[in-house]
Amino acid sequence: MPNGTTPKLTAKGKATRGRIVEGAAAVLRERGVGAATLEDVMARTRASKSQLFHYFPGGKDELLLAVAQFEADQVLEDQQPYLGRLDSWEAWQHWRDAVVARYEQQGDQCPLGSLFHQVGRATPGARAIVVELMRRWQDALAAGMREQQAAGRLPSDLDVDTRAAALLAGIQGGVSILLSTGESDHLRAALDQGIADLRRTGEGLALSPR
Amino acid sequence: MPNGTTPKLTAKGKATRGRIVEGAAAVLRERGVGAATLEDVMARTRASKSQLFHYFPGGKDELLLAVAQFEADQVLEDQQPYLGRLDSWEAWQHWRDAVVARYEQQGDQCPLGSLFHQVGRATPGARAIVVELMRRWQDALAAGMREQQAAGRLPSDLDVDTRAAALLAGIQGGVSILLSTGESDHLRAALDQGIADLRRTGEGLALSPR
DNA sequence: GGTAGAATGGACTGCACGGTCCAGACGAAG
DNA sequence: CTTCGTCTGGACCGTGCAGTCCATTCTACC
Numbered sequence: 001m002p003n004g005t006t007p008k009l010t011a012k013g014k015a016t017r018g019r020i021v022e023g024a025a026a027v028l029r030e031r032g033v034g035a036a037t038l039e040d041v042m043a044r045t046r047a048s049k050s051q052l053f054h055y056f057p058g059g060k061d062e063l064l065l066a067v068a069q070f071e072a073d074q075v076l077e078d079q080q081p082y083l084g085r086l087d088s089w090e091a092w093q094h095w096r097d098a099v100v101a102r103y104e105q106q107g108d109q110c111p112l113g114s115l116f117h118q119v120g121r122a123t124p125g126a127r128a129i130v131v132e133l134m135r136r137w138q139d140a141l142a143a144g145m146r147e148q149q150a151a152g153r154l155p156s157d158l159d160v161d162t163r164a165a166a167l168l169a170g171i172q173g174g175v176s177i178l179l180s181t182g183e184s185d186h187l188r189a190a191l192d193q194g195i196a197d198l199r200r201t202g203e204g205l206a207l208s209p210r
Numbered sequence: 211m212p213n214g215t216t217p218k219l220t221a222k223g224k225a226t227r228g229r230i231v232e233g234a235a236a237v238l239r240e241r242g243v244g245a246a247t248l249e250d251v252m253a254r255t256r257a258s259k260s261q262l263f264h265y266f267p268g269g270k271d272e273l274l275l276a277v278a279q280f281e282a283d284q285v286l287e288d289q290q291p292y293l294g295r296l297d298s299w300e301a302w303q304h305w306r307d308a309v310v311a312r313y314e315q316q317g318d319q320c321p322l323g324s325l326f327h328q329v330g331r332a333t334p335g336a337r338a339i340v341v342e343l344m345r346r347w348q349d350a351l352a353a354g355m356r357e358q359q360a361a362g363r364l365p366s367d368l369d370v371d372t373r374a375a376a377l378l379a380g381i382q383g384g385v386s387i388l389l390s391t392g393e394s395d396h397l398r399a400a401l402d403q404g405i406a407d408l409r410r411t412g413e414g415l416a417l418s419p420r
Numbered sequence: 421g422g423t424a425g426a427a428t429g430g431a432c433t434g435c436a437c438g439g440t441c442c443a444g445a446c447g448a449a450g
Numbered sequence: 451c452t453t454c455g456t457c458t459g460g461a462c463c464g465t466g467c468a469g470t471c472c473a474t475t476c477t478a479c480c
Contacts, residue, residue, distance in 0.1 A: 008455080008456070009456090010447075010448080010455095010456065010457080012446090012447080012456085012457075013456070013457070016457080016458090033244075034243070034244055037436080037437060037438085038437070038438065038439090039436090039437070039438095047458085048458055048459050048460065049438090049439080049440090049459085049460075050440090050441085050442095050457085050458065050459065050460080051457075051458060051459085053438095053439070053440080054456085054457070054458080059438070059439065060437095060438065060439090127390065127391070127392075130390040130391065131390070131391050134387060134390075134391060162399045162402075162403065163399075163403065165395055165396045165399035165400075166380060166396070166399040166400045166402075166403035166404070168383065168387075168396060169379075169380045169381075169383035169384040169387060169396040169397065169399060169400035170376060170379045170380045170383055170400060171379075171383060172382070172383030172384075172386045172387055172396075173378065173379035173380055173381060173382030173383030173384070173385075173386060173400075174379040174382075174383070175383075176382045176383065176386050177344060177378075177379060177382055180337065180340040180341070180344075181337065181340065181341050181344060182337075185375055186344075186375045186376070186378060186379040186382075187379065189372045189373075189375035189376040189379060190375070190376045190379035190380060190383075192372075192376070193372070193373065193376035193407070194376070197403070197407045218425080218426070219426090220426065220427080220477065220478075221477095222426085222427070222476085222477075223426070223427065226427080226428090247466080247467060247468085248467070248468065248469090249466090249467075249468095257428085258427095258428055258429050258430065259429085259430075259468090259469080259470090260427085260428060260429065260430080260470090260471085260472095261427075261428060261429085262469095263468095263469070263470080264426085264427070264428080265427095269468065269469065270467095270468065270469090
């Protein structure tokens with residue numbers, strides 16, 4: 001039974017724990033999940049082994065899970081404020097730019113992807129984190145489309161959820177290819193094509209009844 | 211300096227080597243890259259350790275690379291003959307079905323994805339395999355679109371390569387999400403949306419000149 | 421049918437890395 | 451100022467697993 005938090009945490013403890021998670025995240029991005037060791041994390045965060053196991057009694061797996069949650073939150077945060085306010089085609093474009101920039105800068109390390117390749121399908125925890133991230137992401141996209149519907153820039157009978165799912169898939173694939181090849185062409189293509197398709201769907205809608 | 215093949219290979223040797231690669235591929239799919247050990251492979255293929263190192267002097271990494279190549283070839287092969295003959299919208303649909311079926315059946319194990327998460331960005335070999343796979347895949351899609359152009363079912367000025375890139379990204383993302391969540395909705399959505407978008411692009415083209 | 425080289429078996433090694441333990445410093449609360 | 455619990459340091463352990471070595475058997479070729 002995985003309980004949420006270890007024992008009591010004082011202010012100092014909280015800080016240390018946070019330091020460990022952030023440091024571990026950095027190490028994982030650099031070294032990759034397979035290669036990263038607890039000692040790497042210790043060196044990076046200047047924490048002793050007992051600290052690691054003090055804050056993450058479940059050992060490496062629990063730490064990885066914490067990092068995964070941290071990274072997952074980061075993903076959506078990095079898209080704000082654009083992702084939360086997709087109420088014009090310009091806003092969509094800004095969001096697109098933010099996504100491309102974020103992942104181009106991140107380069108070829110996949111904090112999340114590799115994480116649950118390690119902890120992976122086995123544990124329910126890891127999967128839950130990814131599922132939740134995808135859900136929130138897709139919901140945000142769908143919400144943006146609904147705003148455009150409300151503004152009369154998308155047909156009201158558009159299957160928003162499917163469209164959002166397809167767009168999200170395009171992003172994921174683009175990122176995935178970026179990670180393996182180092183080229184962001186596919187990410188750009190997927191985003192541009194997805195948005196263009198959307199815009200064209202709404203074309204000439206202004207003249208439809210109120 | 212990584213040479214292509216070990217020393218001389220007799221017929222028997224070739225068979226054994228092949229057996230090892232296939233067995234290793236199976237083990238990797240089941241256990242995941244991180245968890246799979248050489249001893250697992252030994253058990254599965256009934257090969258001794260010296261055999262492993264006889265055929266793959268580079269050790270585990272070289273074996274993983276061989277498996278990666280094997281799996282990469284498999285991916286495209288599994289889409290044939292549909293992928294090679296995308297000369298009608300029905301053919302595109304058949305291909306779509308084949309892709310969905312293949313990945314739904316594969317379930318939640320990612321032979322390739324996890325492979326180069328392990329060997330990964332570090333080695334040039336792994337990246338090359340993935341890059342090559344993506345290139346061939348995308349080329350096949352682009353070729354299919356060109357056939358549709360030739361048949362007058364797609365505008366001749368369509369930017370085929372970008373469209374193929376976007377579609378490929380959608381597939382990759384759909385698969386990637388399928389792997390993490392177990393749901394194939396996104397893969398279906400990406401494929402259906404991508405193809406529908408394509409078809410709509412070619413709509414009403416029959417009445418164009420000639 | 422003999423020999424050179426490939427193919428196989430399996431014991432052995434080394435060590436990296438996750439995890440445990442205890443001893444001691446620090447901080448909060450009464 | 452005492453006390454209790456959190457926090458930290460670092461030595462220590464066990465082992466799982468990649469990789470090595472040599473001895474033996476099989477295969478091809480003359």
